[in-house]
Amino acid sequence: MPENTVMKEQLCGQKQILVLFGSPHKSGTTARLLEAFLEPFPNAKIQSVNAFERNIAPCNACNVCTTAEKCSIADFDEIDSLLRGADVIVVATPVYNLSFPAPLKAIVDRTQRYFSARFSLGLRPPIEKHKLAALLVTAGSLDLDGADIISRQLKMVFSVMNTSIEGRAVWAGTDSDKGCQTFAAAAKSAKDLALAIKSKL
Numbered sequence: 001m002p003e004n005t006v007m008k009e010q011l012c013g014q015k016q017i018l019v020l021f022g023s024p025h026k027s028g029t030t031a032r033l034l035e036a037f038l039e040p041f042p043n044a045k046i047q048s049v050n051a052f053e054r055n056i057a058p059c060n061a062c063n064v065c066t067t068a069e070k071c072s073i074a075d076f077d078e079i080d081s082l083l084r085g086a087d088v089i090v091v092a093t094p095v096y097n098l099s100f101p102a103p104l105k106a107i108v109d110r111t112q113r114y115f116s117a118r119f120s121l122g123l124r125p126p127i128e129k130h131k132l133a134a135l136l137v138t139a140g141s142l143d144l145d146g147a148d149i150i151s152r153q154l155k156m157v158f159s160v161m162n163t164s165i166e167g168r169a170v171w172a173g174t175d176s177d178k179g180c181q182t183f184a185a186a187a188k189s190a191k192d193l194a195l196a197i198k199s200k201l
């Protein structure tokens, strides 16, 4: 999306929600949890980055970002604009082997440019606009280790990105519970989180 679109929407006062979507399934469990979260935001501008469709290259540690405020690989430029313009960042992801699916992990690693901007270039904060973030996680098992690990990773990454994590909603046990009671509990927790974030905007 062009930068002038971002600016126009900011001037209109419409809140911008950026979804970083980590599932390969557009109508899977993660999509259902996301739908519950977004319900309280009928008037927000919602922009979605589908990690599996974008197939963003991984960070190759070229270190260009330690000497200038830029990235050597252009495929992140649009996500950079979206991140800067967003009021709310929603990370919606399944657990894959106790972490993010690889395409979403690549996006997370590409935020290294903000770490470098903060700690190598001294930009404080490296992203001007403060953001609120929500984490939505699905997991096949009832084990919460994957959600906890993802939470820790994002807490570290978002702390340099002027972004505070307001909470998380986890739908655990999806492998044995597709469409059953625990979805209702997870959907409620996603909606409650959305309402809490909305009240702060």
Ligand SMILES: Cc1cc2nc3c(=O)[nH]c(=O)nc-3n(C[C@H](O)[C@H](O)[C@H](O)COP(=O)(O)O)c2cc1C
Residues within 6 Å of the ligand: 023, 024, 025, 028, 029, 030, 031, 094, 095, 096, 097, 098, 099, 138, 139, 140, 141, 142, 143, 146, 174, 175
């Ligand atoms: C490659 C792969 C790895 C997975 N690893 C885990 C895991 O470590 N822990 C877990 O609880 N579920 C794991 N799962 C299950 C998914 O997290 C679960 O099925 C999730 O609900 C899928 O979301 P989706 O319906 O949006 O695709 C894994 C699934 C796949 C395909």
